Each structure stands twice: as structure tokens, then as C-alpha cells.
Amino acid sequence: MTNSPSPGPGRALPLGATFDGAGVNFAVFSQNATRMTLCLFSDDGRTETARIPLPERDGDVWHGYLSGIRPGQLYGYRAEGPYAPEEGHRFNPNKLLIDPYAKRLTGHPAWHDALYGYTVGHKNADLSFDTRDSARFMPKCVVEDPCFDWGRSRRPETELHDSIIYEAHVTGLTRRFPGAAPEGGFLALASDRMLDHLTGLGITAVELLPVHAFINDRFLVDKGLTNYWGYQSIGFFAPDPRYLHKDRLWEFQYMVARLHAAGIEVILDVVYNHSGEGDETGPTLCFRGLDNAAYYRLADNPRHCINDTGTGNTMNMSHPMVLRMVTDSLRYWVETMGVDGFRFDLCATLGRTDRGFDPGAAFFDALRQDPVLAGVKLIAEPWDIGPGGYQLGAFPPPFAEWNDQFRDDVRRYWRGEDGLAPSLASRITGSAMQFDHSGRPATSSVNLVTAHDGYTLADVTMYEERHNEANGEDNRDGHGANHSDNFGVEGPTDDADIAAARAQRRRNMLATLLLSQGTPMLLAGDEFGNSQGGNNNAYCQDNDIGWLDWDNADDALADFTRRLIAFRRAHPILRQKRFLHSRERVVDGIEDLFWWREDGAEMEDGDWEDPGRRLVCAEMRMASGTPPYAQREEALLVAFNAGDALTLTLPDPPDGFAWIRHIDTATPGAGPAPAGAAIEMAAASVLVCVLERADD
Template identity: 55%
Template sequence: MDGTHLPRSFDRARSSNHTIGAEYDGEGTNFALFSDHAERVELVLFDDSGTHQTFSADLPDMAGGIWHGYLRGVGPGTRYGYRVHGPWAPEEGHRFNPAKLLLDPNAREISGDLIWDDALFGYVIGQDDLTRDARDSAPFMPKSVVSDPTFDWEADRALCHPWEQTVIYEAHLRGLTMLHPDVPEAARGTFSGLGSDAVIAHLKDLGVTTVELLPVHAFVQDRHLLQKGLRNYWGYNTLSFFAPHAAYLRTGQVREMKAAIKRLHAAGIEVILDVVYNHTAEGNEQGPTLSFRGIDNASYYMLMPERRYCYDPTGTGNGLDLAHPMVMRMVLDSLRYWVQAMHVDGFRFDLASTLGRGPTGFDQRAAFFATVLQDPVLSRVKLIAEPWDIGTGGYQLGGFPWPFREWNDKCRDDLRKFWRGDQGMVPRLSQRLAGSPVQFDHSHRPATSSVNFIAAHDGFTLWDLLSYDAPRNAANGEDGADGHGANYSDSMGVEGETDDADLTARRLRRAKAMLATLVLSQGVPMVQAGDEFGRSQDGNNNAYCQDNDISWLHWDRMRHELVAALRDLLAFRAGAGESLAHPRFGRDDDEGRPKLRWLHPRGEGMSEADWQDEALHLLGLELDHPQRGRILMLFNAAGDAEFALPAGDWQHVIDTAADPVSCDATFAGTLFLPRQSVQVLLSRL
């Protein structure tokens, strides 16, 4: 905005508190900010570089704690921020400091990087947090940007793939394309790269229906990581719940994200965002003052009875207070914005137990869940919970209300243990194959409540599960003390990569068997990006700070046999629209009769003694499918064996010990089962 068109005063007749944020209407912009305890709110405008202040004035009106004002002639691209005036009384929870320029929590775009400096802190670094710091933080702060809402979506709309047909591909936006040879170099690591022909072609070929992106909300690079030469790669350090991370926009404009989503939708692929509404980048009371803390610390954050201190159920220092109606409104406005304005198809909620915390702990009837369930927009999109946090009673697998689905870490751990050869895992395997009914078969919840996975961003990759007995996290600079300790991995005798062709072949065979077990289980399968071609992180199971080739996908190292195996497995699961997934855990829809039959290698039903046989490492599952007939699945985690088939002729369609895994042969009587493999057979009888 050049100096010749600077606003002179607010147009109070057009000012509105109906929508919070900066809303451009074609003639000017309405600015609105919630702060219940502020004494006045000062709007500051900057030039296009974000370095020189061009305008400053108090928002003229306030109602219900929403301060607002309308400026004619101010439009898209305008850089702005707030200085909020109020009491400095940390013991009462108030940390107002007008020396600190604050980001608009509802900004749709953000420009510039956060430059770490002690002036970003509301108190004097080196003293306690009670002494107010008077230095101006504006030179070190990114700026909020008035966004242009126009975009030609044409006929684009949410895809709403049925859960029974959903296959999730968890990916990091940047890491997915940074090393992709067929993505233009300038587009790598951005939404332009995500929407490229090369990425979409791979996802379509694989059979993926839904991409789940690690956080793309604007986030902060942690000071302590930068000091160690590292970066916050995963992005679970949210600064803004409405603006995409600026580094992911090659053009710097939000329309680039819209264009990528539009292209993915045209290819039939949904987009889910991993979102972090449990805490923010400001940390605890000793953290910086960047936005929420300076706007109204006592409203936005959960505080201890001693109001000076933050309540911390997440391990990150602070927690958003969703019990406050205006904080709840901000979160819901954010979710609806991503669905309605950005055409996102759903969300995965990080540490979602925090969102259900009330005065007595986790409550599945908490206000957040109840509000989402009755919301006409949000109740229709995909909702996935990470069903835990670190607070007391935080582990809540199976405890979330419909229509939430949940990450199933029991499935992750049991599949790893079964294929590693642990004793007594056959009963546990049967639970996971059936959709984990102990956890989910209640309260009218379907089997698709379970999001099944073997590996995700937090932990070993699939290939590293088969290559390392213990994490190799030295590169994280924490003396190897970070990351999961219970990985249930197995190097098969040699740590790391090897030139031993036989060992590599054994790892590949087990990887295919594990992927087959995931795909054939009831529930919703989720595959971590790169696991389809044997991606390694060199044994790092906590690569949150590795924005480099440790975490990036090496497309030139693709194991094509593994890619082809997953493609064929997913095609079999989809079955020309007749998915294997069953909403009622394999029970008959009308009479509740079992449609799953568990078989011993003798060909007989499993007896109680068989279930108690800890040395058994082979299990058969016969599924009566309404369209495909009888489907027999055999899971052999031991050596070569034989299985007595049920009566009749059986068409052999999947053999994970072979390349390709798809096959077509007819058997009757006894079937030879190669070691460490999954077999699938069909019968119309």
C-alpha cells in the first residue's frame, strides 16, 4: 500500500464485529480482534516490505470483547499487526505489553519470518517473568496480511469418499517433493509441488484416496533448534490457525494452496490436514509474546490456579482453553474456514484428548465434541483423533464419539510384534484384523473407527523397523535420549543398510507381508509416505528437527517391487468398488451372525487351546463377503508351512512371497505357505 492511499480514519458506519479477522469486501477491510481484558487495541499498518509503519490508530468500537474498525481503500496484500493495551499483572494471568507487535490469530496470510530476539519476550530475559520488557518487537515479527478471498473453484467440492473405501497417505508437504526429479525445482517443498503431475500420478497409481498432510498452518522455528543448526520440520508449533505456512507457498499467496487442492480433487484425491489446536508456539509463561499471550493471555490459555502459570497437558508448555466460548469460536471458525474457503476434506487432531478435557479430566461429551457433532459443516467431513495426550487419563483409544475416527497404536504395535515373531501374538492379530472390536465395537461405532497403521511420522519408517534394533538419533542433538523406546523393531541380524542380497530380500518379504496385513484388516489403512518404496531415515525414529535428506523422500532409491506390491494389494482391497471393509466388524448386518471364521493350519476352527498356544505364528481368516464370496486370508509369521484349505476349489489371488504379489491359480486340499508371507484365496461356494 503506497503512502498516497493511506487511510485517514475509520468508517464506523461500515465497521462490524460479526466476523473476526481482516475481511476485505472489495472497497476496504474490516479489522476485528477479540480481547476480553484489553483496555484498547491499536491497529498498525506497514509498507509492502513489512519494515516501515505507515498507519496506527485504535480500533474505535468494541462489543462483547470484539474490537473492530473498517478502513476504506485498504485491500489485499496490506501488512498489519496489533498492539494491545491492558494490565501487566502476571500473577492474575494478564500479560499485556503494547511494545510487542502481535499477529492477528485470524490472519489468512502471513509475510516474513520470525527473527529470534529477546525483544520478542514480554518480560525481561534473564530476570523472572514479572518484569515487563519495553523494547519494540516489530522489527523481528512477521506481519499479518490482508488476503484476497477470490478464487475460481469452478465445480470443485468436497469428495466425501466413504470410509470403507478410504486409503490414507500421511505425507510431509516439503519432504514429499524436495528430492522428486520430476517436480520442477522451484516448486519443490511447496503446495505447487504437491499439486504437480508427478505427485498426483504416483498417488493415483498407488490407489491412495486421501492425503493427510503434516501441519501446514503457519508455525515457528524453535529458537533452541536454530541455535543447534536444526529446524522444526514437522511443524507442531502453530503460530496461526488460519494462515498456511509461508515457506510452503512459492508465490506467497494462499491461492497456491487452493490450486493444489483443486488439482488433487480433480484426480479424486481428498486432502486432510493434521491440525494442532491443543497448544500454540508461545509455550509456557516464559515463552515469547507473539499473538495470543499479548492479546489476552487469561482468555486464550488454560492457567493453573496460581494464574501466573500455564497449565500443560501436552508437554509443550501451554494449552488452549477451549472452555472459553471465544476460544472455542476461534477454533471452530478456523475449521470451517479450511472446509468452506479452502475445500479441505477433513482433519487429524493432534493430541486430541486435550480437546476433550474438562474439570474432571477427559469427557467424550466435552463442549468441543458436542459442538462439532452438531455443526452442519464440520460434522460432514473426515475427523480423526490422535487419542491421547500426556496428562492424567490422557490415553483414550476407543473413547471418542462418532463420527471421529482414531489412530490405533495397538494395531501398530501388534502388527510389528506378530511379524517380528513374538510369542503369543495370534490372539492379538485376530483383534486387529477384525477392526479392534474391544476398543471400538460399542456406542454404535463402525469398524472404520480404527485408523490402522504400521508406521507414521513419529517413529521408525517401515524399512527402518526391519533394519534397526534401536534408534539412531544422534543427529537430533539430544545424546540419543529422544524418540520412542518401545519400537518392536528387528534388524534381522544386521543394523542398518547392507550389501547382503539375502538379508535385503528377507526384509522386503516381511515388508510386503506387513503391508498386506495392514491392507486386509478391517478399519481404515494409513500408509506413511515413502513406506511404499522402502524409505529409510537412517534409523532416526524422531526426525522432527531434520529438514534435510534424512527426512526427505529419496525417489531415486525406490524399491519398485514394494511399490507394485502395495498397488496390487490396494487394488484387491478396493475390489472394483466392493471394498473389504465392513462397518460391523464382520457381523451380519441383519442377524448379527459371525461372518469371520478363524482357522488353524489344520483347516479347523481355532479351539480355546489353539488360542492359548504361544508358539503358534500362523493364522487363517475366512471372511464371508456379500459380493465376493468366501475370502481366505493366511498370515504366516514363521517358517515354511502347510495349510489345510476348507473344502472346495480355491482361487489363489495374493502371494506376498512372490513378485508380483498378484497371482491366479486354483488349489484344493493343502496349500504350501512360504515363510513370512500372506496368502489370499477366493471361493464362490
């Protein structure tokens, strides 16, 4: 090992390792370190070839410049400073550290006790100090030149009210897809056949589970499992190596370009609320070793981390350099990697201050004023596990939010629970109680009936009890309240009547999702009945449980899903930004929303209060206040019947118009047909009629 080459002073900006054609500028933040050493490694990462103290410090940024260094150079850092856990400091120069701004990593940590800053098993626990070198167990950072020729690629820039979001795991979506590369990954997602499936379905945006570099938790590795979902980020600028099968950044950029060319946006599920280092007993891989007291929120006893996330630590978004790192990361993924938006895991954590959650927190203000980030899609998971952590509806515009109340109310309504008619009415009209404030649009509600975290749609109709035995936690993990229904048989069955009822329930829930105001999100695989065998927490199942089962796809359900999405696209009444509040419209004096009973009379208070009511029937128009140029259709009637078969009396159409039935989940293959004055509605079904000119 040598201390040459000799570095120049370099610059404090930009942070990270930046190649300029002649060499590389290295810059890293640490407020409390006393010395920062750059470590260079051989091409195979096994030999540390140089240790070079960074010669300059501007404020809290350490930096230096090395001539002749090229992309592909492997590196890491060692930070010196106080090891005083009682004061929040955990510096240990024996531990090789990941550059928080690294653009690529060579792999994942190989679990060994040397990765910990303290001596594992010592009587003083994390107050002890470990002197073993961790370098051979650590992934190395890679100097990268992220330039990419985007050619004529353009962002789709789809408005949120026109969006159909498709939540997917990169490997889960592609691993078993017919004709895809067997290992899956970014390139498989960019294949012609995958793009054909997505465009044929009508998808406008793919929301990918975390692709930032993340760790495989040690307790999972010890059980022979892996961190499949990826919610343990360790590098906010680097794509996870498992998805780069040629070890090149351009694989991600190429995927984005291909999706954009097909008219599909890319949204990333990002995890900035915590890191994969866990609590104070976790490993020293990056932030803990660079500056534990700056990067993490610490308790009154600074030996311990605050754990509002349930993962052991919480990133300190109140620190300006941590906030800067996150916003730098977001801009990098937009400007350099081409993505179109973000879904923020446990977003309530990002808005926490010393006083609790604050919609005016620095993080939200930083994004809203940023000329790059204010123009992309921003979606919040509106909760965490800390005090006052459930904040549905409390986020500032332009954030949209995952609406778990939509999910639960829709499942409970179709399961036949009493008293759910008012709740369903609220959900199909955009959840105004939560979102109609501060000028927020109806698209603020991201509607979902399933997501990666929980049952698939098929499993909602096949299992009443979770079946997570393969996770190795004695089936104690995962949601306990799934609001599911097995129709009397747990799991698959050969009973034709039960199978038909389950298929009908799936169509009903998909129809409810795609006929509601708000922004619909579809879980990948739900369109063809994918099952996880009742596992509602497949976070560690990188296998047939977590991968989509394309071989057993329900083609009829897929065709029906395509039809629903096409119907939504064709009818702007279903895609409104304004909320419907039964207000008269200037254009014709007609209210924009009516609620009907099955006998053709308008709903009254007593009808809504009836716990046994199983029919919700809405007549919708373009909302009051909609400009005249946007009044492009007359009316839709959507009816959701969770009860027995009935005769539905339709409201009288205006002269020259007629109600035409377009969607009926009881006869999913039927085409449009005149509805007449009344229509026979099957038990447990959804019906949609369109008010059309009679001569059409």
C-alpha cells in the same frame, strides 16, 4: 508514524481482517484488554506507518473499519492491559501481535530477546517487563481476499470404508520428487507426475502434516536446525509461508482443486491443542499478548500454564471465544480452502474439562452439530500426556481414531513374539474391543504400521536402536520401544539373505495393513522402502533425512503395494462398516467369520492360549446384518504365518466353488492360481485366497 486514516466503527463480525471491495473491517477478540491498536506497515514490512486504536468494542470484540485499504496491506496489533503474571495477564503494548484470524503471514519470527514480554535473563524472570519494540522481528499479517474460482471442481466425497489415506509432509514428499520444483511446496504437490504417482498407487486421500503457519523453535534455530514437521502453530487460518512460493493463497487452493480432479481428498493434520508460544517463559507473539488468561488454560497459580500437551501450554477450549476461533478455522479450511477433513493432533486435549477428558465436551458437541464440519472426515490422535490422557476408543462418532495398538501388535507379531495371535486377530477384524460401541463403524480404527512419528517401514526392518544423533539431543529423543527388528545387522547390508528377509517382512506388514478391517493409513515413502537412516524422530530434519529418497525407490515393493491396494478395492469384504463377530447371516445361515488351524480344524480356546502359535487364519464374509444388495462376494481366506513353512488345509468350498490364491507375499509377482484342498505356505508370509465360482 501517524494515527490516520481515521477508522469507522465497523462490525464485530466476522473476526479478522475482511475486505469488502471498498475497505477492510478489522475485528479481534480480547476479554481483558483495555485498549486495542491496529498497526499498519509499509509494503516491505519494515516501517510502521500508522497506529490506529480500534474505536468500538462489542462485548469482548474490538473492531473498526478503514476505507481504501486493499488486499496486500500488512498489519498487526498491540494490546494494552494489565501486566500481572501472578493473575494470568501478560499485556505488553511494546510487542507486535499476530491477528489470530490472519489469512496469511509474511514469514516467521526472527529470534531476538525483544520478542519476549519480559526481560530475558532478568532476576525476576517472567515477572519482569520488557520495553523493547518487537515489530522488526515479527512477521506481519496480510489482508487477503481468499476468493478462488473453483470452476467445475467437485469434492471426491469418498466414504471412509473406501479410503486409502496417505500421510505426507509437503516438502518431504515433493522436494526430491523427479521433475518437481526444487523447493517443493503446494504447487509441486499439484504437479502432473505427483498426481500420477498417487492415483497409480490407489490413494484416495492425502493427509498433510501441519500446514498452518508455525514457528521455528528458538532452541532449534540456535542449533542450526528447523521445525520441520510443523507442530508449533501460531496462525490457524494462514498457510505456512514456506509452502507458498509465489506468496499467494491460491497456491493451496489450486493444489486442492488438482487433487480433487484426480479423485483425491485433502486431510489436514491440525494442532489446536496448543500454540507455538510455549510456557510462561516463551515469547509474546499472538495469544499471550492478546489475552493470556482467556486463550490458555492456566494452573491454580495463574502465572503458570497447564501443560497437558508437553509443549508448554494448552489452549483453553472451555472458553467460548477460543472454541469459536477453532471452529471458525475449521470451517474456513473446508468452505474457503476446500479441504475434506482433519486429523486432530493430541485430540484428547481438546476434550478436556475441569473434570478431565469428556467425550461429551463442548468441542466434540460443536463439531458434531455443525452442518459444515459434521460432514467432513474427523480423525483423532486419541491421547495427550496429561492425566488420563490415553483415550483410544473413547471418542464419539463420527470421529475415527489413530490406532497405535494396531501398529504395535502388528510389529510384535511379525517380529515373532510369543502370545500375539489373539492380538493380531483383534487388529485385523477392526479392534472391536476398542471401537464396537455407540454405533461406531469398523472404519473408526485408522490402522497404521508407521507414521511420521517413528520409524519408516524400511527402518522397522533395519534398525533396533534409534539413530537420532543429528537432532542434537544426544540420541535421547524419539520412541524407545519401536518393536523393530534388524535381522542381525544394524542398518543397510550387502547380505542377500538378510535383504530378502527384510523385503519379505515389509510385504507382510503392508499386507497386514491393507487386508485388515478398518481404515488403512500408509506413510508416504513406505510403498517404495524409504529410509530415514534409523532416525525415528525427524521433526527437525528439513534435509535428506526427512525428504523422501525417490532416487533409490524399491520399484518391486511399489508394484506390490499397488497390487494390494487394488485387491482391497476389488473386495468389499475387506472394507466393511460392520464388525465381524462370527454371527450367522440371514442371507445363508453361514457365520461371517471363522478361525482355522493349519490342519483345517476350527480354532479352540487352547489354540488361542498357545503362546507359540504363529499362524492366524481367518475366513471372512460380509458381516451379519449386511443388506442383501451388498452381498457381492462369497468369502476370503487370509492367513498370516509368522513361523516356519507349513501345509495349510483349506476349508471345503461349497459345491461349484473353489479357493483361488491371489496374494502370496513369498511370491509377490505370482498371479491368481487354484489353491486345491491344501496349500504350501512359506515361512514368514501372508496368503490370501478368494472363494470363486469354479466355472469362472
